[in-house]
Amino acid sequence: MSLINQMKMSVLAKSGNEAFVRSAVAAFCVQLNPTLEVINDIKTAVSEAVTNVIVHAYEEPEKNFVYIEAELFEDSLSIIIKDTGCGIKNLEEAMQPMFTSKPEKERSGMGFTFMQTFTDELEVSSETGAGTTVKMRKYIKKAEE
Amino acid sequence: MTVHREFWGGRLVIYICGELDESNIDIAREEFDKGIADNPNTVVLEMSELKFIDSTGIGMIISRYKRLKSMGVPMYVKGLKAQTEKVFRMSGLLSIIKIAH
Numbered sequence: 027m028s029l030i031n032q033m034k035m036s037v038l039a040k041s042g043n044e045a046f047v048r049s050a051v052a053a054f055c056v057q058l059n060p061t062l063e064v065i066n067d068i069k070t071a072v073s074e075a076v077t078n079v080i081v082h083a084y085e086e087p088e089k090n091f092v093y094i095e096a097e098l099f100e101d102s103l104s105i106i107i108k109d110t111g112c113g114i115k116n117l118e119e120a121m122q123p124m125f126t127s128k129p130e131k132e133r134s135g136m137g138f139t140f141m142q143t144f145t146d147e148l149e150v151s152s153e154t155g156a157g158t159t160v161k162m163r164k165y166i167k168k169a170e171e
Numbered sequence: 172m173t174v175h176r177e178f179w180g181g182r183l184v185i186y187i188c189g190e191l192d193e194s195n196i197d198i199a200r201e202e203f204d205k206g207i208a209d210n211p212n213t214v215v216l217e218m219s220e221l222k223f224i225d226s227t228g229i230g231m232i233i234s235r236y237k238r239l240k241s242m243g244v245p246m247y248v249k250g251l252k253a254q255t256e257k258v259f260r261m262s263g264l265l266s267i268i269k270i271a272h
């Protein structure tokens with residue numbers, strides 16, 4: 027499938043930027059005329075990945091960046107959400123449904139599960155002390171013209 | 172996001188409107204807890220104006236659902252829409268929290 031469009035941006039890891047980032051990524055794929063459900067799935071998955079950077083990656087999130095890349099193909103959107111934060115020591119454990127390292131913050135531990143169920147492909151890589159990269163792909167069902 | 176509550180005859184209704192995420196979760200949590208402090212006998216989460224929720228909101232709701240359950244107070248959700256309905260369903264919450272019509 028040929029690449030149609032590319033987008034890169036970075037914003038401070040402030041919770042106030044979450045709505046901006048999920049809306050921006052969703053707006054980026056509107057040129058493929060996706061269904062409302064696809065748009066909502068993308069917003070949800072992006073929100074989870076960005077929230078994790080804000081909540082877990084940095085000691086001082088408001089002074090550090092979340093990096094977002096998106097590539098648009100004829101049939102799909104690929105999304106990368108990256109940080110240069112603390113990384114994840116035990117990735118397998120972190121990706122278990124309901125696992126959270128912050129139960130006292132009433133986190134549900136469902137972030138990775140949502141990224142997985144709301145997209146078609148999820149790939150996470152992480153290095154302690156270097157950061158975490160989340161890659162997702164969503165196939166785009168087109169809305170009726 | 173805006174949140175407000177109504178209390179009438181022991182019934183607490185929490186209205187959450189707009190988009191709920193990490194940026195405003197503390198405001199929603201605080202309003203919910205003020206409502207619980209009034210000792211309701213029933214709680215309804217009214218979400219017909221809620222356009223977006225993610226696992227941050229789900230975590231806040233589950234923890235209050237558990238607390239209410241241990242107090243013997245039933246909690247219902249009302250007005251779930253496309254995105255919020257799917258997130259509730261995928262989280263498994265729809266099978267434990269009752270839907271009010």
Ligand SMILES: Nc1ncnc2c1ncn2[C@@H]1O[C@H](COP(=O)(O)OP(=O)(O)O)[C@@H](O)[C@H]1O
Binds near residue numbers: 082083128226
């Ligand atoms: N970008 C990240 N940087 C560091 N740790 C992370 C990151 N993303 C996720 N984690 C770790 O993985 C765990 C599981 O993430 P998630 O499923 O989203 O649950 P939650 O955010 O509710 O804790 C987190 O509790 C955290 O320990």
Ligand SMILES: [Mg+2]
Binds near residue numbers: 135226
């Ligand atoms: Mg999370």
